[in-house]
Amino acid sequence: MSDTQPAERASSAAPAIPGYQIIEKYAETSRAEVWSALQISLERTVTLWVLKHESAADHGVADHFERVARAVSRIRHPNFVQVIDISRLQDGTPYMVLENVEGASLTATLHVDRRFDQKRAAAIVLEIAKGLDFAWKQCGFIHRNIKPDTILLSAGDAVKITNYNTAALVRPGENPLAYDGGMVVGTPNYASPEQIECLRTIDFHSDMYSTGALFYQMVTGLMPFGGESDQMKVLDLQRSGTLEDPRSIVPTVLPGIVHIMQRMMAKSPEERYAWWQDVVEDLQRVLAGRPPYIPSGSYVAPLSTIAVSGAGAAASEVSPGAAKPKRRIRQTASVSQTPSSARPAAGPGCLGRLLGLAFVVAVCAFVAHQRIQSLERPVAASGDQATLSSESVSAAPDVETVDAAEQPADAAESAADATDESSTSAEPALDPAAGEGDAASIAASAAASTATAPSATDAVPGVDVQEQLLKDIHEALKTRPFSEAVAFAKKTFKENEASPGVDLAECRRIWDALRTACSFEDMLGHAVASSHGSRKMSVAGEEFVFTTTAYADGELIGLAAPMDGTAAKPVRIKVARMAPQEMYDLVLSTAASTNRADLFSRAFLIMKVGDAGGFSLFVEKHKLDELAPFIDYVGK
Structure with a gap:
């Protein structure tokens, strides 16, 4: 188990790191030693995490330490201590430099x-x-x-x-x-x-x-x-x-x-x-x-x-x-007419029925008032989502970043689509203040909500419930970021597993495909990086010839040569911010992997852009039987 121990329990010599003056060692873990140091060039105190020699001797562990440090260095968030440098000692031991936090x-x-x-x-x-x-x-x-x-x-x-x-x-x-x-x-x-x-x-x-x-x-x-x-x-x-x-x-x-x-x-x-x-x-x-x-x-x-x-x-x-009411597929039940001879005997007299009716009306009015007051789940008031698009693109010094459109395709869409619950609720989305408005404004709000959040709950009478469920999940996969569509599908399957008419075996196969699939950016990034040569590509409408050198942490790294013949420049392309059609055009220039996670991801991307013929051929060619139920819906 990993736990931080006080510095007195370690006695190793202070590391010699150019540009840093070691102050003291104040802690250690099972894998690393933690030192306080002065960064001489900027005259500021920093924290050094130096991998222990026994851990550094394992090249896999050392490389993993650096890979995590590099990924964390790109996490620009107020609740994370920032990694500001990564390097190795003369003997090859990796270390990371963190900002010093007063507290x-x-x-x-x-x-x-x-x-x-x-x-x-x-x-x-x-x-x-x-x-x-x-x-x-x-x-x-x-x-x-x-x-x-x-x-x-x-x-x-x-x-x-x-x-x-x-x-x-x-x-x-x-x-x-x-x-x-x-x-x-x-x-x-x-x-x-x-x-x-x-x-x-x-x-x-x-x-x-x-x-x-x-x-x-x-x-x-x-x-x-x-x-x-x-x-x-x-x-x-x-x-x-x-x-x-x-x-x-x-x-x-x-x-x-x-x-x-x-x-x-x-x-x-x-x-x-x-x-x-x-x-x-x-x-x-x-x-x-x-x-x-x-x-x-x-x-x-x-x-x-x-x-x-x-x-x-x-x-x-x-x-x-x-x-919250549990989302269920609405069943279309046949109404049987009860013969008059089989009807129950008459109940209370007129006065009793009137009093009972008045009581029911009062209860309904109270319940309706309570639902308007507390029905809608508000979207979290967090600034993180709004700033994600600008912060998610990281560029090294002297490296130009090719940026996509402001509305990303799969990684960070609008705040209105940020949470599965707020956009898939079976009930109309009411603003908390809507209870004070007129009936027309409430009806308009409800109509807008149900129009943007189709669900199995809104099944049309007479439509097969399994067919409705597949339509809803296809719509989510087509219109939402992939991770949110997967969350929607998971909840839909779980909440409707007991509904009559649902094919559980088919649902499980589809769910297995969804959870097996990797992200679009990883599928595309690895496919492009493993393919040799240059290719024409487009990002945010800008066309250029791209030669890939690597794919790491969601970014394609390489050289981009503008179509006007000017010199190529080193670039980092944040794949998640490419439009689905741009991803699809690029993936067509690469060979399909035999890895099932990549194959499913590629199929879902074809589904997202609505290429019905391409989807059907791809599913049949690679025997992705789990996705066959969607063939009739793609492109419609």
Whole structure:
């Protein structure tokens, strides 16, 4: 296990690094030593992370250390400590240089305060979630060691995530655990069950679990399973044990906060929040004095490390306004006429019926008022999404960056499409202030919402439910960023698995294809980089001849020669910001891989641009039977 140890436990000599004056070593981990140093040229204090000699001797580990450092250097986010340089010592040992952050670790702060006010803790978790969400979307980054030691707090509780030496990058066709030497990476008291079991399917949900454990500690003052000294026992408890209900420790803890913790620390990744954005939105609601969203009126709490007193306690104590109706395919039931002879005997008299009708009308009016007040889920108020397009393009000094249009195709679309829930809700999207407007404005808002968010819930009477489900998923794949379309499909399958008329076997095959497919940018980047020679391509309407030298971290690196015959220039092209048609035109110049993840990705790109003939031929040629059900819908 990886844990930070005090500097006194190490006695290695200070590294000699040109341009830096070593001040002191103040910590070390199982893989690296941490030094404070002065960057002489800029007269500023920095932090050096130097890989230990025994780790550096493994070339795979050393290369992985550099690869992670390079990826993190491109994560420009206020909640991440910035990597400002990467290099190697004379003996080949890699190191990274991080900005120096004035402040204290969360460990030191908790040592003084013991526990935080629940709103303060929620605000800190909110910032951690924003940072990890951005990093995951940027480069598939997972930290794998979120704990008090790796979170820094500066003035005003400004949050910074640090310590990247155990991080991994989740990329298609690569094993994120390849350089762990078969060891469990992380800290037992915060490690997720899948992290402990060394599952290769690990993703950002593991960090979500660890952040939930940190949330629990900040609110209760107790380290998760901190009373157990046997670390192997702690690992066992993370997989099958439970923590005491936070309200039995701090009675004033809000039910909404308990609900968020419980979902973040669900034993199974599938039962945690689907995306970091969902965590962000629920935390924002709690901080605004509103309850979090409950997935459905018949919500069943997940099997979680957080024990809740009484069945469904967290859900039952949340306001009914927080519940979202579960999306189901609407069935077309035949109405049978009951013969008059078989009808039940007459009920109460006229007065009784009138009183009953008045009661029903009053209840309906109250329910309608409550739904208008609390129906719509607001999009998180985060500036990160708005600035993503400008920050996602990184250019080295003296290297020109070829930029795509302001509306990217697959990586960062408009904020209105940023969350699956806000754009796929089965109910009309109402502005919170719409209740004060006239009926026409509310109707217009509802019409606009349903027009932009087709779903299986809106099935046309008489249409086969499986056909409607396929149409909805095809529409999502055609109009949304691929990652959001996959999330939409996952929820649609899960929420309709019990609906009559749904072909579960076909749905499972389609889902297997969706989760196997790699991102468009990785499929295209690797295809272009592995193809030899130059090719004509277009980005944002600008045509040039491109000669590829490499593909790394979502960027095609090479030389671009303008069509006017002027000299070629070195460029980095952010593939995610190319339009789908530009990607498709470029991919046609490359040979198809035999890798199934690449083949599925290429097929979904053909589907996105609407090439019906090309899609049908590609599916048949490569025997992608999982996608055959979509042949009738592509291009329509």
